[in-house]
Amino acid sequence: MNDIAVIFYSRSGTTRLAAQMLADRLDCPLFEVEDAVSRAGFRGDLRCVIDNLLRRHVPYRYAGPPLSEYANLVFMAPVWIGHLAAPMRSFLRDQRPFTRGVAAAVMAARGGFRAAEEIAEALGRPPHPVIVLLQRDVVSGDARADIDAFATALISQPTTDPGVSRRPAWLSPNEA
Numbered sequence: 004m005n006d007i008a009v010i011f012y013s014r015s016g017t018t019r020l021a022a023q024m025l026a027d028r029l030d031c032p033l034f035e036v037e038d039a040v041s042r043a044g045f046r047g048d049l050r051c052v053i054d055n056l057l058r059r060h061v062p063y064r065y066a067g068p069p070l071s072e073y074a075n076l077v078f079m080a081p082v083w084i085g086h087l088a089a090p091m092r093s094f095l096r097d098q099r100p101f102t103r104g105v106a107a108a109v110m111a112a113r114g115g116f117r118a119a120e121e122i123a124e125a126l127g128r129p130p131h132p133v134i135v136l137l138q139r140d141v142v143s144g145d146a147r148a149d150i151d152a153f154a155t156a157l158i159s160q161p162t163t164d165p166g167v168s169r170r171p172a173w174l175s176p177n178e179a
């Protein structure tokens with residue numbers, strides 16, 4: 004079994020950038036959850052809002068390996084109207100139950116604690132560690148220190164015992 008993998012969903016590239024930084028730092032593989040139907044443009048914006056408001060289970064594509072091949076998983080996705088982006092929420096629900104170590108990072112323009120809590124809900128267990136990154140910090144590169152601290156926390160923790168419920172660690176000092 005491999006040690007760790009990063010799995011991300013990104014509509015407009017910010018989460019992809021942060022996920023790439025984290026995977027480089029951890030020297031681990033990166034796998035993507037993609038939209039089955041494009042969310043580009045205004046109609047795409049509208050679908051993001053409606054899918055999240057109605058908590059729809061949405062179609063997605065995942066071409067990565069089975070998650071059971073990894074002892075630890077990091078999930079990364081953006082916040083849409085205060086909630087975890089629908090494609091990642093749908094993916095996580097379909098992948099349950101999680102019996103390995105799970106960590107989470109959410110991308111937001113202003114803040115995203117509720118989205119991180121939703122990851123815990125979707126996983127059926129609290130992820131650890133958890134980080135909320137602001138889009139402007141990812142784009143400017145200011146988030147690198149937070150991503151490094153997140154990576155260090157991931158490396159230093161033992162694989163989570165499925166029976167042990169941890170409190171999420173809110174690492175980001177930038178939360179709005």
Ligand SMILES: Cc1cc2nc3c(=O)[nH]c(=O)nc-3n(C[C@H](O)[C@H](O)[C@H](O)COP(=O)(O)O)c2cc1C
Nearest residue numbers: 013014015016017018081082084085111112113114
């Ligand atoms: C439809 C929609 C709703 C959003 N709602 C929120 C929100 O409620 N709070 C927030 O902080 N950011 C919100 N954002 C901003 C995104 O979370 C932010 O731009 C994120 O970095 C996008 O990640 P991506 O580039 O990987 O898709 C929203 C973006 C979209 C498209």
